[in-house]
Amino acid sequence: MTLGLTACSGPSGVHATSGSAGVGDPYFPKSGNGGYDVTHYDLTLAYTPDASDASDTSKTRDSAAAPTLTATATITARATTPLSTFDLDFQGMKVNSLTVDGKKASWTRGGQELKVRPPAALRKGRTFKTTVRYSGTPETITDPDGSDEGWLPTADGALALGEPTGSMAWFPGNDHPSDKATYDITITVPKGLQAVSNGELRSETTTGTARATTYSWHTPQPMATYLATVAIGHYDITRTTTRSGLPVYVAVDPQEAAASRKVLAELPEIMEWEEYNFGPYPFSSTGAIVDRGGDAGYALETQNRPFFPGAPDTATLVHELAHQWYGDSVTPKSWRDMWLNEGFATYAEWLWAEDHDGDTAQQTFDALYKGTYFDDKADDDAVWAFPPATPTSAAHISDSPVYERGAMVLHKIRLTVGDARFYDIIQGWAATHRHGNANTADFTAYVEKMAPAKDFTEIWKNWLYGHGKPARP
Missing domain, CATH: 1.10.390.10 (Neutral Protease Domain 2)
Structure with missing residues (x-):
């Protein structure tokens, strides 16, 4: 893999190169980026739906007005080679500002590439933080197989799904499965809506004006970008534990609650069976997200709690939970x-x-x-x-x-x-x-x-x- 032309970065004295745009994946050559390894994503998202109809659950996906995000992504990474520039995968939305280790950095954009030039070259082995402030309406991306991913508007909110390249539609990053990291995802939504993500719910806070609620989620185990999710809407939330004490967090759209009840009741038994067959469960919680049928064209093994478009059958639940071992871990x-x-x-x-x-x-x-x-x-x-x-x-x-x-x-x-x-x-x-x-x-x-x-x-x-x-x- 060619990293680019050699450059000297001025006062820092570091003999550096440009990180490659893409890691050479045989099917998605532009995905991922060379020269660094991400260790943590800290994503802060504020979601604004169509203000006039935010609580109207009768709206269809096609009639829903485009929502917006105002967001900040802080990406902690380690340079694996001396870097004069590096790329992030990020498609759509407006970049409002960008800093590297708190100092203003320049950037350019082309296609899915956000190319960053830090104020001084980064030495090999250095840990650095890139903070991107951005806003706009995230895109829905069409896969080569014709399915939709990225940011999917739903009747009462939105859904973020990332396999294989959709994560770059809603946050900048190293969007390839070979680079896994831990996550903190904080989502603020209008009061009455809920926001579900990966990992553990650390806090749920309604502001003093009672107009917005902030949900803070933490994923302590490494996760590939394509497995990160955010589901915004109205949900019936169930919190239980398995017999071994593993937390189970399930979010179900009220329209799917009756149809989902029986199969979701099997989840603890399925988890026990899979642990017996596949070994210790690799994460700190489990669960599911069930949105309305038609919100997406497929189920997906989003880490900790797989996503289902409508009530799944038992085989599909078994399949997506098995992915927590094989695919997610x-x-x-x-x-x-x-x-x-x-x-x-x-x-x-x-x-x-x-x-x-x-x-x-x-x-x-x-x-x-x-x-x-x-x-x-x-x-x-x-x-x-x-x-x-x-x-x-x-x-x-x-x-x-x-x-x-x-x-x-x-x-x-x-x-x-x-x-x-x-x-x-x-x-x-x-x-x-x-x-x-x-x-x-x-x-x-x-x-x-x-x-x-x-x-x-x-x-x-x-x-x-x-x-x-x-x-x-």
Whole structure:
């Protein structure tokens, strides 16, 4: 990776370079930035909806006037190379001011890049704080696969979802899964609205004028930018604990409360089952956010409390909670490694069904292989469109091979090593890379290390990396 032209930064005497715009992701080359590692985001957001209709829950998404944010982001990072300039990912909204370590810095913008020139070059190893004050209406970003992310207006508020590149629509940062950080997210909303985010709710304060309420959320474990969320609206809030004492915070749109009640009551049981199978839960709380159907086109494993557009079914709840281990705690190094998220979470659905009087994992595997799993033959054929470890493009990182065929890879490993060693592998994988990043090569090496007497050549060659439908041995 080329970092840019060498420069000398004047009085500081530091021989420095420009941090790269992008980390070279194979599918999203502009995402992320070189030259630094973020350790903490402190985001302070003030949300202003359409003042005339802020409490009108009958409004549709299309009729809602564009809301605005007035925000400050303070990004604490460590320089990994001497830096004369560095980039942040930030698309849309107006930058009102920018400082580095409290001193005014210059900046330029181009596309999603916010290029910052600090008043003096930053030495390698130096920890520095960049404060960006910005405002405006955040954008909704359309993914290569056609789905919407970023900032999504809803009937009674807004929703921020970030996979794979939407976080840059509502805060500046190093928007790539390879750079994880802790977070403090503070959101002020008009009184009557609520603001839900990741981690733990530290405070909820209504101002003396009683016109606004401020919610302060803290995420103490590292989190990728795409897993950060804010949900603003009207919610029924439930606070409970699991039998082990883990806090459970659930926020449900009142229109979805009745439909969600039964499945959300299963959440503690699902968490207990997943801890038994996947190992200790990696975070300090769990829960869910259920907004109205249509507020987004997909569920997402936002850290601590996954998001659902409408009441989920049990399988979807199992899937998104499994991501807390596989995807949220063990996060891919690049978007090419998505099967390590989705294959694991899909296989969790198979295992849940197997343990709860449904089809066995073998029966599900067989149905997929025979082409009888889906109602539509085109869906059955799509499983074999490309190898799970190498999606054909950014538009296909969430396609069936990444999910179903990824799960089939795990089942093949299970058949090869037996149940006892298989659970050692998936638990050990989660523990070894807890709160870190890993790629497919890391995983295959780990499996081979854990079962050195077994030969995985056929699995890797034909099921993980092979094109087309493998000949079944």
